[in-house]
Amino acid sequence: MAREKIKIKKIDNITARQxxxxxxxxxxxxKAEELSVLCDADIALIIFSTTGKLFDxxxxxxxxxxxxxxxxTKNDEKPADSFLELQLENSNIxxxxxxxxxxxxxxxxxxxEDLQGVDLEELQNLERLIEGSLSRVLDxxxxxxxxxxxxxxxxxxxxxxxxxxxxxxLAISQGRKPVVVNQxxxxxxxxxxxxxxxxxxxxxxxxxxxx
Numbered sequence: 419m420a421r422e423k424i425k426i427k428k429i430d431n432i433t434a435r436q437x438x439x440x441x442x443x444x445x446x447x448x449k450a451e452e453l454s455v456l457c458d459a460d461i462a463l464i465i466f467s468t469t470g471k472l473f474d475x476x477x478x479x480x481x482x483x484x485x486x487x488x489x490x491t492k493n494d495e496k497p498a499d500s501f502l503e504l505q506l507e508n509s510n511i512x513x514x515x516x517x518x519x520x521x522x523x524x525x526x527x528x529x530x531e532d533l534q535g536v537d538l539e540e541l542q543n544l545e546r547l548i549e550g551s552l553s554r555v556l557d558x559x560x561x562x563x564x565x566x567x568x569x570x571x572x573x574x575x576x577x578x579x580x581x582x583x584x585x586x587x588l589a590i591s592q593g594r595k596p597v598v599v600n601q602x603x604x605x606x607x608x609x610x611x612x613x614x615x616x617x618x619x620x621x622x623x624x625x626x627x628x629x
Contacts (some may be wrong), residue, residue: 439467447475546571
């Protein structure tokens with residue numbers, strides 16, 4: 419005799435409802451476990467009864483399955499946003515490519531290349547740009563040269579000071595006393611020994627060493 423098909427609707431009798439809930443819950447958990455074993459699937463079931471009691475089943479750790487579920491649903495909600503971001507990124511790349519091409523063409527013209535088809539007004543603009551650039555280059559070059567000259571002068575003064583200090587130390591070691599004389603304009607340092615003079619120097623006080 420065929421089983422009578424049960425009409426799916428809420429069971430009004432509380433006792434019958436609780437008995438049906440208990441049987442069906444065990445049945446669905448058993449089917450979930452079988453599906454997990456047969457098909458090697460990760461399954462998680464969460465059931466709350468009418469009284470608020472929690473029943474759950476998971477083929478592996480419940481937290482791991484729920485974390486996978488949360489990550490998957492988060493990714494599924496993003497396709498439209500990702501598509502818009504990709505479109506915007508492609509638009510920005512295309513814009514940058516156009517700007518690079520324009521600047522490259524402008525640089526080639528400044529170098530005197532690819533001037534075919536350039537009208538007189540554009541050539542005059544290029545000429546003004548080159549003149550302005552040349553003026554700035556010469557200005558920077560002049561500042562660098564002045565800086566190098568000043569550096570060399572400072573190094574020369576330091577070497578002369580060190581040289582005089584060494585001469586003084588040499589005179590002291592040889593038992594001679596240095597005598598300082600005033601040099602005006604270009605003069606010479608004369609040593610008493612032999613009456614010979616050293617290289618000429620300019621404006622300053624220099625020692626004469628006497629034995």
